[in-house]
Amino acid sequence: MDEFASIRHWTADRQGENWQQRRGVVRGIGDDTAVVDAALAEDGVASPKRLLLAVDTMVETVHFKQSTMRDEDVGYKALAANISDIAAMGGMPLHALVSVSVPPAYTPERMRRLYDGLYECAERYGVAIVGGDTTSSPGQLVVAVTVTGTVEAGRELLRSGAKPGDAVFVTGAVGKSAAGLHALLAQEREQRAGERLSPAEFSGTGEELLVLAHQRPNPSVRAGRLLQECGSCRSLNDVSDGLASEAWEIAEASKLRLVLNEALLPRSGSLAAYAAKVGIDPLEWMLYGGEDYVLLGTMDSQDADGMRAVFHEEGLPFFIIGETEEGEPGVVLASGSQSQGDKRGPSTHSCRRIELKKRGYNHF
């Protein structure tokens, strides 16, 4: 198949013309560039919005292997990772362009499955696929996805807005994706190399949720919008590279320290059970496991309870996990006993404070 025939095979009849028009698409796949309405109106009314632009790349053997991700998972996750970047700005994702460098091993049918996953994610998050580029690759599959999104002008949630005394929050459990990857790699070692695994094969073991978290992550678009609308969120990041690493990015951009309270970190039941089963400290995955795509941020501590209520009303998790303080940029994990103050006197702290390293996430 030539390039155009391939692209048609992957993309035709996926997103209707009307569906794309509602997203401002004037001309999608098939010309030199896509054409989208710069006014980016909603309901036909121009609004003072800004454009968000991001690109994220997945490389075979670096970010995934055939034994950890099916082709459709690769497509789904490549787009999901990008949508998560838009969510981390408090924005709404709109358009995507897909660049694939395809090695010979990827047959048209495999690529079709990859696009199945990509369009599944696009439909779920209302993203219009408007273009791309296809090249051959002598080595690994490389998928680079670019996304656009919009955000109300001046209301984008940057990493640099945190202030001392802010509450630090996270919008979901962390470490599940890394634990899921561990389960997939463990199963690979027990089986023939190269055999594909799916969450279904973990069904009933309690590990399917971890595998699903790794293969089909859910970017936190709604959570990002709630945080953007509330007006008291001061900094925001998505947890793509591990909680410690993302906290470091906020600390450095905002020039302060984040103190995370170990006891407040949300623990997933399936994560705890799997960690106990394989004899690994779940904290390692929670701090240094990437690709959970929940949001980590800071906000005015006075509004934290109200924010939790808003999230609760929407059925979304929200956890206060620490606070910010002045000082050299860094991230601290506080643990150990901490008695709340009562009538007899002030609170006493006998915390251990460990400086967390900046280290990011390595897949393999």
Next chain:
Amino acid sequence: MDEFASIRHWTADRQGENWQQRRGVVRGIGDDTAVVDAALAEDGVASPKRLLLAVDTMVETVHFKQSTMRDEDVGYKALAANISDIAAMGGMPLHALVSVSVPPAYTPERMRRLYDGLYECAERYGVAIVGGDTTSSPGQLVVAVTVTGTVEAGRELLRSGAKPGDAVFVTGAVGKSAAGLHALLAQEREQRAGERLSPAEFSGTGEELLVLAHQRPNPSVRAGRLLQECGSCRSLNDVSDGLASEAWEIAEASKLRLVLNEALLPRSGSLAAYAAKVGIDPLEWMLYGGEDYVLLGTMDSQDADGMRAVFHEEGLPFFIIGETEEGEPGVVLASGSQSQGDKRGPSTHSCRRIELKKRGYNHF
């Protein structure tokens, strides 16, 4: 160097804050996404413009080798190819995002040189680099660049607008890049493999212009703007994949035939000289050699002379090379004697007409 340090090393102090602000950049490299002004105002005044989005990818050993492109050439050309897509819509390029998948052989210094070339191209065409993604690569270097641009709403120059009886034009000589690649590969065979070559080494041989055309192509942004402004250009494409292939794209999108007159195809002197020297028919390069990044299009034939005058005034080349006609989509090369009509009677045609294949451009 970690990812952020690398990105700083490649990008810091390249484009001033004011320079980026004038291009609507609110937040460039360094957060989850870039933030750009969706109003895309020029001189602070909002105008009814549309956003153009395109991505183009270069893969080592598929699109270039160390013996044909220096690292800085790779960076320059990766962006230039994208800018050319914006030019082919009649638009103005604005922003770029850069995704690089970096194999171990690419030291920080080599990547720095790649970014030198990238920023050189960005400066030349006024493009703001606003983001990107960096991953490792176990195999080849992969550079995927995404660009945005703007075009006056409803005035974008698509491939699908050609009408029967249009004049077919091209905005410069074709085949030079492919001939330059041939010269580089010939020199590689004579030398030690892997040694880097530059246009300077061809200096005085007459081939340096061909090598330069291959390593440092000039996208035709100004030409695209002139065609967009004139109002009589009906279809447009950039010659990235060879004249025949691009003509086919217009033919299929517009559902008609393009008849190219061999005698009217612009021939570069350096191309003719080099072709004679190595005993190759230059027509092969002119029809099937890619990456010249001139523009191929069709326009109302009555306005063709006026358009030529406009281009002439700007010091830009412009050649009428054929016409469109009704029929099954296809591309024809007409050649042979053709006597102009004179007082004694109508013109007589004794042309050979060859159907050109759809075949695109292969580098190696």
